Every structure is written in C-alpha cells, then in structure tokens.
Amino acid sequence: MHYGHILAGRPGHARIAIRVPAKRAHNAFWVLPLVIFATKDTLTFTHGDVQATFVTLPAGKKLWFLARRRADLGPDDRRDDMRSRLAFKSYDPWGDNTDVFVFEIVYLDQYTTLLMPTPFLHLVITIEDSIGLGRHVVPAANITACVYTALHNTITGSATTNADHESARQFLVRIFIFWTLKLVDRGAPTRRERAHLPDLLRKEGVIDLLALRSFVVLFVALSRSLYKDSAVDQGLPLSDDMTKELSFAWKQAHAIVKHVEASYNFEVSSPVNQEEDADSADIPDNFSAAASSLLVNMAASMYFYLVDEYDEKRKEKDGFTPSAFSLRLGQSLAMFDRHTELGEGELFVDLSDDTAKESTLMQKFETMIAVEDEDEPDDQSGPAPMLVLWDEASLPFVLKSKAE
Incomplete structure (x- = not known):
C-alpha cells in the first residue's frame, strides 16, 4: 500500500502528518498555480477539490478540517464513495458528512504549508483575512479520481463556496488532448512524456482513459456556470477559444478509439471481484462498444444524481434543473455522435x-433515464450505480498490444 501525506508546519511549530491511502504511486503530475483570498469568518461546506492542493499562507489564519471515513461503517455504506450514485442520496454537506466522517483539524497560520491529496474531503474556516499561494496538482497516475471529484462537484457545487472550478475542468480537457496527441499522432513518446500517459496494457490505464474521455464529451453539460434560464433550448454556450478546443478534443476522442482498436487486441477477461461480474449480455464486444457504454452510463448516472439531489423549493442558480441538465446531456451525446460528419x-x-434523434448514444441515454424504478432487480436497462461503469477490479476486458 502506498500513501500520500498531508503536512502542516513551520520551523518552531508542530508538523502534522496524516497517512492517506492511495491506489497508485506515481511521480508524474501536472501543476496549476493558485491564489486564494478569503475574508474573516468565511466558511465552506464539506467538499473535495478536483486537484490535489499545495498551499502556503503569506498572511492570515485558517482551520482546515480534514474528513476521514469512520472505521466502524459497514462496507455497504457508500456515501463517501464518489464513484457511486448512493453517495448522493439525500446529500447534505452538513448532516450527512458529520455522520459518515470524523474530522482532523490542521491549524494554518503565516507560512504554514498544507499538502492535500485528491480527492480529499474537507471544509475550511478562515479565522483572519487570509491570502493563500500555492499549486493545484493533477496526478498522472490517478486521473479518474479527479474526474470523480469534478462530477461530484457538478451536483453539490451550489452548496460549496469553490466547488465549480471551471479552470480545473478545462485543464482536464487539455490533459486528454495531450494524451491523445502523444498516443495517436506523434509517434513514440519520450520517457518523460510516457510517465504522463495512461498504460493501456494495465486495467488502471484503460479506466483512466475511458473515464477522462467520457468527461470530455460531457464537458458542457457538467459546467453549471454555462446554464441560463432563457437559453436551455438553444446551442451550447462556449467562448470561441473553448469551442475550438473542445471540438478538437472530441475529434481526438473518436481518434483514440480507432487507434486502440488498430493497435491492441480486445480480450474478454474475468473480473477480479466476481460479485460485481456483469451479465454476459452487458460485456462489450470491442473497445468502441466499451467506450460508448461507459460514456452513456456516466451521463445517465449524473442525471439521476441531480434528480435525487434536486429540491424544487430551492432555486438553483442559472437554471440548473433536471430537465435542463437532461437536455444538455442529450445534446452533448448527439453532437459527439455526429462529430465525425463535420465539414471543413x-x-x-x-x-x-x-436529425439529433438519429444519435445512437442519445437514444441509449434516453432509454436509461426513462426507467421509472432504477432499483427494480429484473430491469437491466437502467445505469449502473457507479459514475464509471467499471473499476480496475470489475473491468471485463484487457488490451494486448498487436506489436508483441
């Protein structure tokens, strides 16, 4: 088992180290600078950041409450698991989290440094007017964790002070573009570049690629700041630069599937966790089918998250309602499905x-969300309860290089 560390302290002060289990150790990562200004008595709800956080306070004081799952909780209690829709059932960032977690407190004052892995649930109280300087870190070896947190924050963003993180989502799109350019178009990557790429011969790498690809396709629908009450039936609102960037990312999302099918053999395998073994009818026949299944399941799961969470009595900002969200998801899937038809x-x-109705992806999505009782055991048309259809233990296939 590998561990990350949360460290706080300065010369003459106690240093606090908290051991945090991590799936994989990897020294490759992407870094974004950050500056945080907060006034006295500012309080956030419990939330997770898309990236890991490395922050120093040049001025001010804060209390950082770090959430840890209670050791006595049963394995069926998944409210802390961002992979599962069950984590969003009656989600309450105050009550639910005090029930699921215990908290450890880190005191930050001038020139104290905090390193927090992703995704680590936390809340922050600002004791004095503060300035924070540091870095957001996206680990190359566990991109899926960043995707989970970005999806989680889509639903809970209205309940936190800083969960929307538009720049973090855009950064994930750019990481995907880097991946596909290096894997598809630019020949053999250098040793340094290879450390930042998913290993498609390992199930962890396959999951990372499929999860990030699905996130890129659903990018617009997951951007709460883009919702407008008067424009929910119109086109997808993006800046010119982001429109070009996302269009290219979608082109690469189609290209990477073709590249994988041309470069790797697709072999069905038995999941490590036999209890989560899917019905044989749900096992994809090829990589393209696997990518489509994971994409549609992610869209349907996110829709049901919002249905579970949405409160009609609480006015959501910018028209973020289940009907508007469903429309955006369907639009994204239909537009992506036909992206290869674009002219010069x-x-x-x-x-x-x-013509949008001719989209296979959109039709599958609408079939999933039309299920009235998703918990009916005999009904297999609803989405799986996980954001990402498989994890490393349940992935029903492996890729083998054709060059070997």
Missing part, C-alpha cells in the same frame, strides 16, 4: 433539426 471549418453539428 465546422466545429460542431447543428442540432436545430430532427
């Missing part, structure tokens, strides 16, 4: 006519 100079297809 076109960035996205026009969905103003009825």
Whole structure:
C-alpha cells in the first residue's frame, strides 16, 4: 500500500502528518498555480477539490478540517464513495458528512504549508483575512479520481463556496488532448512524456482513459456556470477559444478509439471481484462498444444524481434543473455522435433539426433515464450505480498490444 501525506508546519511549530491511502504511486503530475483570498469568518461546506492542493499562507489564519471515513461503517455504506450514485442520496454537506466522517483539524497560520491529496474531503474556516499561494496538482497516475471529484462537484457545487472550478475542468480537457496527441499522432513518446500517459496494457490505464474521455464529451453539460434560464433550448454556450478546443478534443476522442482498436487486441477477461461480474449480455464486444457504454452510463448516472439531489423549493442558480441538465446531456451525446460528419471549418453539428434523434448514444441515454424504478432487480436497462461503469477490479476486458 502506498500513501500520500498531508503536512502542516513551520520551523518552531508542530508538523502534522496524516497517512492517506492511495491506489497508485506515481511521480508524474501536472501543476496549476493558485491564489486564494478569503475574508474573516468565511466558511465552506464539506467538499473535495478536483486537484490535489499545495498551499502556503503569506498572511492570515485558517482551520482546515480534514474528513476521514469512520472505521466502524459497514462496507455497504457508500456515501463517501464518489464513484457511486448512493453517495448522493439525500446529500447534505452538513448532516450527512458529520455522520459518515470524523474530522482532523490542521491549524494554518503565516507560512504554514498544507499538502492535500485528491480527492480529499474537507471544509475550511478562515479565522483572519487570509491570502493563500500555492499549486493545484493533477496526478498522472490517478486521473479518474479527479474526474470523480469534478462530477461530484457538478451536483453539490451550489452548496460549496469553490466547488465549480471551471479552470480545473478545462485543464482536464487539455490533459486528454495531450494524451491523445502523444498516443495517436506523434509517434513514440519520450520517457518523460510516457510517465504522463495512461498504460493501456494495465486495467488502471484503460479506466483512466475511458473515464477522462467520457468527461470530455460531457464537458458542457457538467459546467453549471454555462446554464441560463432563457437559453436551455438553444446551442451550447462556449467562448470561441473553448469551442475550438473542445471540438478538437472530441475529434481526438473518436481518434483514440480507432487507434486502440488498430493497435491492441480486445480480450474478454474475468473480473477480479466476481460479485460485481456483469451479465454476459452487458460485456462489450470491442473497445468502441466499451467506450460508448461507459460514456452513456456516466451521463445517465449524473442525471439521476441531480434528480435525487434536486429540491424544487430551492432555486438553483442559472437554471440548473433536471430537465435542463437532461437536455444538455442529450445534446452533448448527439453532437459527439455526429462529430465525425463535420465539414471543413465546422466545429460542431447543428442540432436545430430532427436529425439529433438519429444519435445512437442519445437514444441509449434516453432509454436509461426513462426507467421509472432504477432499483427494480429484473430491469437491466437502467445505469449502473457507479459514475464509471467499471473499476480496475470489475473491468471485463484487457488490451494486448498487436506489436508483441
């Protein structure tokens, strides 16, 4: 078992180290600078950041409450598991988290440094007006954890002070573009570049690639700040630069599937966890089918998250409602499904006519969300309870290089 560490302290002060289990050890990562200004008595709800956080306080004081799952909870209690829709049932960042977690407190004052892995649930109280300087770190070896947190924050963003993190989502899109360019178009990567790429011969690498690919396709629907009450039936609102960037990322999302199918043999394997073994009818026949299944399941799971969480009595900002979210998800899937039909100079297809209904991905999504009782044991058309359809233990296939 490998461990990350949370460290706080300065010369003459106690240093606090908290051991945090991590799936994989890896020294490759991406870094973004951060600056945080907070006034006295500012309080956040319990939340997780998309990236790991490394922060120093040049001025001010804070109390950082770090959540740890209670050791006495049963294995069926998944409220702390961001992979599962069950984590969102009646989600309350105050009451539920005090029931699921115990908290350890780190005191930060001038020039104290905090290193917090991702995704680590926490809340922060600002004791004095503060300035924080540091870095957000995206680990190359566990991109899926960052995707889980970004999806979680889509639903709970209105309940936290800083969970939307638009720049973090955009950074994940750029990481995906880097991956696909190096894997598909640019020949053999250097040793340094290879450390930042998913290993597709390992199930962990396959999961990371499929999870990030699905996130990129659903990028717009997951951006709460883009929702407007008056525009939910119109096109997807993006800046010109982001439109070009996302269009290219979608092109690469199609290209990476073709590359994998051309470069690897797809072999069905037995999941490590036999209890989570899917019905044979649900095992994909090829990598393209696997990518589509995981994408549609992620979209449907996110829709049900919002249905579970949404409170009609509470006005959500910018029209973020289940119906608007469903529309955005469907639009994203339909536009992506037909992205390969684009002509020269076109960035996205026009969905103003009825041709969107011809999208296979959109049809599968609508079938999933039409299920009235997702818990009915005999009904297999609903989404799996996980954000990502498989994990490393349950992935029903492996990839073998054709070059070997």
